[in-house]
Amino acid sequence: MRITLLAGGVGAARFLRGLMAEAPDAQLTVIGNTADDITLFGLHVCPDLDTVMYTLGGGISEEQGWGRDGDTYSVLSELAAYGAGPDWFSLGDRDIATHIHRTSMLAAGLPLSSVTRVLCQRWQPGVELLPMSDDRVETHVVLPGQGEGERTVHFQEWWVRMHAQVPAAAFVFAGAAEATPAPGVIEAIENADVVLFPPSNPVVSIGPVLAVPGIADAVRAKTVVGVSPIIGGAPVRGMADACLAAIGVPATAAGVAAHYGPELLAGWLVDDQDKQAADAPELAGIAVRALPLYMTGVPATAAIARAALALAAELAR
Amino acid sequence: MRITLLAGGVGAARFLRGLMAEAPDAQLTVIGNTADDITLFGLHVCPDLDTVMYTLGGGISEEQGWGRDGDTYSVLSELAAYGAGPDWFSLGDRDIATHIHRTSMLAAGLPLSSVTRVLCQRWQPGVELLPMSDDRVETHVVLPGQGEGERTVHFQEWWVRMHAQVPAAAFVFAGAAEATPAPGVIEAIENADVVLFPPSNPVVSIGPVLAVPGIADAVRAKTVVGVSPIIGGAPVRGMADACLAAIGVPATAAGVAAHYGPELLAGWLVDDQDKQAADAPELAGIAVRALPLYMTGVPATAAIARAALALAAELAR
Numbered sequence: 001m002r003i004t005l006l007a008g009g010v011g012a013a014r015f016l017r018g019l020m021a022e023a024p025d026a027q028l029t030v031i032g033n034t035a036d037d038i039t040l041f042g043l044h045v046c047p048d049l050d051t052v053m054y055t056l057g058g059g060i061s062e063e064q065g066w067g068r069d070g071d072t073y074s075v076l077s078e079l080a081a082y083g084a085g086p087d088w089f090s091l092g093d094r095d096i097a098t099h100i101h102r103t104s105m106l107a108a109g110l111p112l113s114s115v116t117r118v119l120c121q122r123w124q125p126g127v128e129l130l131p132m133s134d135d136r137v138e139t140h141v142v143l144p145g146q147g148e149g150e151r152t153v154h155f156q157e158w159w160v161r162m163h164a165q166v167p168a169a170a171f172v173f174a175g176a177a178e179a180t181p182a183p184g185v186i187e188a189i190e191n192a193d194v195v196l197f198p199p200s201n202p203v204v205s206i207g208p209v210l211a212v213p214g215i216a217d218a219v220r221a222k223t224v225v226g227v228s229p230i231i232g233g234a235p236v237r238g239m240a241d242a243c244l245a246a247i248g249v250p251a252t253a254a255g256v257a258a259h260y261g262p263e264l265l266a267g268w269l270v271d272d273q274d275k276q277a278a279d280a281p282e283l284a285g286i287a288v289r290a291l292p293l294y295m296t297g298v299p300a301t302a303a304i305a306r307a308a309l310a311l312a313a314e315l316a317r
Numbered sequence: 318m319r320i321t322l323l324a325g326g327v328g329a330a331r332f333l334r335g336l337m338a339e340a341p342d343a344q345l346t347v348i349g350n351t352a353d354d355i356t357l358f359g360l361h362v363c364p365d366l367d368t369v370m371y372t373l374g375g376g377i378s379e380e381q382g383w384g385r386d387g388d389t390y391s392v393l394s395e396l397a398a399y400g401a402g403p404d405w406f407s408l409g410d411r412d413i414a415t416h417i418h419r420t421s422m423l424a425a426g427l428p429l430s431s432v433t434r435v436l437c438q439r440w441q442p443g444v445e446l447l448p449m450s451d452d453r454v455e456t457h458v459v460l461p462g463q464g465e466g467e468r469t470v471h472f473q474e475w476w477v478r479m480h481a482q483v484p485a486a487a488f489v490f491a492g493a494a495e496a497t498p499a500p501g502v503i504e505a506i507e508n509a510d511v512v513l514f515p516p517s518n519p520v521v522s523i524g525p526v527l528a529v530p531g532i533a534d535a536v537r538a539k540t541v542v543g544v545s546p547i548i549g550g551a552p553v554r555g556m557a558d559a560c561l562a563a564i565g566v567p568a569t570a571a572g573v574a575a576h577y578g579p580e581l582l583a584g585w586l587v588d589d590q591d592k593q594a595a596d597a598p599e600l601a602g603i604a605v606r607a608l609p610l611y612m613t614g615v616p617a618t619a620a621i622a623r624a625a626l627a628l629a630a631e632l633a634r
Contacts, residue, residue, distance in 0.1 A: 041417050041418065041421050042417065042420055042421030042424050043417065071391075072389065072391055072410070074388075074389055074391070074409075074410035074411050074414070075392065075410050075411070075413055075414045075417065076414075078410075078411045078414030078415070079414045079417065079418060081414075081439060082414070082415075082418050082435075082436070082439050083439070084417075084418045084421070085421075092391075093389070093391035093392050093395075093410050094391050094392070094395045096392055096413075096417075097391070097392045097393075097395030097396045097398075097399070098395070098399075100358050100359065100360065100392065100396065100401075100413075100417075101358065101396060101399050101401045103359055104358050104359030104401070104402075107359050118399075119399070122398060122399050122400070
């Protein structure tokens with residue numbers, strides 16, 4: 001069975017663990033969001049790709065959910081002593097080695113998809129990890145102006161530095177309209193038996209992937225089952241509610257499904273406490289199933305993956 | 318008093334400590350060798366500039382003589398786990414922060430002289446540290462061919478990886494002929510009351526500095542006093558003998574002085590055990606003084622600096 005997923009960071013990585021436990025023989029392709037990539041100290045950092053790679057490769061910091069296990073912070077504290085660069089983005093020494101190696105390969109002319117393949121040769125994540133595009137796409141956040149007009153910051157500055165506490169007026173996926181899907185992306189969607197949306201942020205994780213021309217069209221031609229990242233009106237992790245508010249979407253399981261819409265989404269898994277979403281008129285055309293959605297461990301997550309695959313099979317009949 | 322020095326790494330840095338103790342009010346300019354700079358993992362590493370900067374700024378590893386104090390090796394061991402780059406050049410995590418910051422500023426378009434000034438704002442070495450040139454110059458080592466013709470390697474590969482054990486056929490200062498002295502270099506020589514050659518490697522440390530067009534001419538117009546890096550027929554540190562052998566110069570205090578020649582060198586300090594150099598006919602025109610030359614600590618090194626300044630004053634009369 002070939003399964004292709006559009007993926008953000010932590011939520012997707014944890015879901016993948018469960019999916020791999022549930023379907024160990026499936027051939028998995030993960031199309032990772034690269035729009036929250038950021039250049040820090042001249043180093044190209046890919047937070048979402050790395051979170052998937054480290055998590056599945058056994059190198060993740062389990063406590064944080066991102067970054068390397070047992071990491072230290074010598075480089076960052078030295079950079080701070082030089083007064084260099086931003087001081088609000090945490091980069092451990094082990095993690096920095098990944099960024100140094102990636103940046104060096106990019107500078108040598110390798111596309112990000114090839115670079116990611118090289119990095120994965122070490123981590124052996126057990127999935128094919130593809131960036132959504134080899135072209136640079138960056139999520140910028142438009143902040144409402146006060147006096148001096150509106151201001152735009154890189155997504156990471158809003159997310160990490162401002163903790164998404166400043167209300168966003170809009171998100172711009174700079175470069176997305178001119179970007180091309182990375183080699184293999186469209187084929188992985190077209191050839192998939194099942195396309196899944198893991199419980200990733202619909203606005204700033206799945207959103208940029210779908211914004212790369214060609215990807216949404218390919219996805220629309222498939223039977224897609226998604227897992228709600230919202231449980232009981234709140235994101236399980238992260239600040240998806242602040243992102244949804246910016247685009248006028250209710251931070252509910254039903255709101256997110258309606259945002260994707262029945263053209264994109266065939267099936268939608270919600271938590272038991274959101275089972276009323278099955279009756280929401282705005283979800284007509286989307287098959288909703290309720291079950292426990294908290295990914296409290298691999299067995300619980302495997303059960304969610306099992307339900308997603310079962311719903312996909314049911315919808316494909 | 319304005320003192321200008323041409324400098325390599327460890328020997329120069331240690332001599333400078335003594336000189337600064339001896340002449341605390343002197344205005345010191347250090348023109349550093351950059352021909353042993355190397356790009357590793359995409360990072361621009363300046364071993365000689367950093368050794369001077371760290372030593373005078375209190376950040377040096379005293380045991381090694383180079384690199385940062387109390388450093389760790391997380392980044393390097395991760396890069397090795399990726400199979401990335403050379404595994405024969407040691408770079409600590411703290412040290413890597415310097416190279417990341419430098420590389421980032423160079424990529425932003427700052428010349429190396431400006432970058433070095435920024436780095437020194439943190440370290441406050443108490444000297445003006447200038448790279449010999451903002452242009453890239455690299456020492457390449459020609460190794461004798463066996464069957465497949467001769468082979469050229471970067472100086473660091475020969476020095477660090479091969480421990481200078483493979484006899485060198487020649488040294489090439491690639492880029493030197495087209496290089497321009499960095500801003501302030503010629504002025505610092507012309508305006509100096511004294512120009513000193515610390516006990517640096519004459520071939521691969523002082524040699525490349527003098528190979529930048531304009532520097533040797535400016536130096537020749539001054540009264541230069543040098544300190545022999547060779548004591549009793551052997552280098553005090555490093556493998557200068559292997560370098561001297563390649564260019565057919567005897568690894569003796571007299572040999573090095575004759576290599577510089579009386580046009581460049583007015584005075585030459587040798588160790589007591591090399592005092593016979595004073596009578597060497599090939600040193601006619603160079604004033605030789607013998608004294609203990611081992612830099613066993615700051616007081617001993619200050620005494621060497623005192624002798625150098627005294628000889629310069631005597632020769633200037």
